[in-house]
Amino acid sequence: MNGNNQPARYSWGGDEHIFVELAESMSLRANFRAMAITTTLREEQLDGVLEICPANASYQVRYDPDVIEPDTLLGHLTDIERTVGDASDVSLSTRVVEIPVLYRDPWTTETLMRFRDRHQDPEVTDIDYAARINGLADADEFIRMHSNSPWFTSMVGFVAGLPFMFQMVPQERQLVVPKYLRPRTDTPKQTVGHGGCFGCIYSVRGAGGYQMFGITPAPIYDPSQSMPDFADFMVFFRPGDIVRFAPIDRDRYDEAVKEVEAGEFRIRSRQVDFALQPFLDDPDGFNTRLLEVLRAD
CATH class of the missing domain: 2.40.100.10 (Cyclophilin-like)
Known part of the structure; x- marks a missing residue:
């Protein structure tokens, strides 16, 4: 159940995916952060974001690079990560x-x-x-x-x-x-x-x-x-x-x-x-x- 609020690790998957690892170990806290971030992104209905897939301690986003610049999306995801923090005040x-x-x-x-x-x-x-x-x-x-x-x-x-x-x-x-x-x-x-x-x-x-x-x-x-x-x-x-x-x-x-x-x-x-x-x-x-x-x- 323990989990540290460590900085996320962002990596690209070809031209249409970005993968975000929130923690190296799986925990309920790490998973809840993934839920909080992906729920926020889904509610924003950002143009160019096609699919959002949360996982145990990570998540992946599929996007259309002709609609949203990869670096723009990356910056937006890091902003959401900072806003969510450790997700202690988030309710789903x-x-x-x-x-x-x-x-x-x-x-x-x-x-x-x-x-x-x-x-x-x-x-x-x-x-x-x-x-x-x-x-x-x-x-x-x-x-x-x-x-x-x-x-x-x-x-x-x-x-x-x-x-x-x-x-x-x-x-x-x-x-x-x-x-x-x-x-x-x-x-x-x-x-x-x-x-x-x-x-x-x-x-x-x-x-x-x-x-x-x-x-x-x-x-x-x-x-x-x-x-x-x-x-x-x-x-x-x-x-x-x-x-x-x-x-x-x-x-x-x-x-x-x-x-x-x-x-x-x-x-x-x-x-x-x-x-x-x-x-x-x-x-x-x-x-x-x-x-x-x-x-x-």
């Missing part, structure tokens, strides 16, 4: 979303057992391994730790619609689990995974190296935009979304799948304003108040 409008999770489901369990030769501990499941190396009593305690605190979506990408998430607890309490020794060639769609300090949800079936803890019935990528949560865009998650993982049982999972098949499933979400400093001052109290928003009808 975002969402709290609830993602139901069937932990220790049969599909990720079957998959992980096919790839034990690529794992640090072939004798146990991913979630049992994660519990042990985090000093927890068992998988049940790990699930409580994983689902009791919210997660901040730091970026969306790598594959279409896949969110990367920081656990919103002090750094010494973050769950940390290494990736597989060698990547798998298969991961079920909508697997809830974890690698390093990052949580994720696999938006599509495919290769992967993150530990697998469960699966969600909630679609997060819909290129057909046939589901109600995708009327505006084929990707559900946005950088800055705050996620609560809600454990469910197999019966509720099956009910949700039927709702998805009927085109009726909705991910629960509420609009909130999020400022970093109040969270840093009192993480547990802030999280309690934040998650209460989802309980309001």
Whole structure:
């Protein structure tokens, strides 16, 4: 969770991109600075700026050099960086979303057992391994730790619609689990995974190296935009979304799948304003108040 407000490093990517590295190490503070800077730039609707892509501790801007001079854009970005500072007084409008999770489901369990030769501990499941190396009593305690605190979506990408998430607890309490020794060639769609300090949800079936803890019935990528949560865009998650993982049982999972098949499933979400400093001052109290928003009808 710690992060220093170090000067940004600017570099060019061909004739149309500028890449800005805000910190060498990834942290919630560094990511929040990236969010604050890119949100400011997006709200300005500057002529010539075509795309803005925030990432974990950096961001990239695609621009039209025939409309805006590269040096002009560079100067503007450095001005925004100075104005934002450490982002301690910045508030972002975002969402709290609830993602139901069937932990220790049969599909990720079957998959992980096919790839034990690529794992640090072939004798146990991913979630049992994660519990042990985090000093927890068992998988049940790990699930409580994983689902009791919210997660901040730091970026969306790598594959279409896949969110990367920081656990919103002090750094010494973050769950940390290494990736597989060698990547798998298969991961079920909508697997809830974890690698390093990052949580994720696999938006599509495919290769992967993150530990697998469960699966969600909630679609997060819909290129057909046939589901109600995708009327505006084929990707559900946005950088800055705050996620609560809600454990469910197999019966509720099956009910949700039927709702998805009927085109009726909705991910629960509420609009909130999020400022970093109040969270840093009192993480547990802030999280309690934040998650209460989802309980309001």
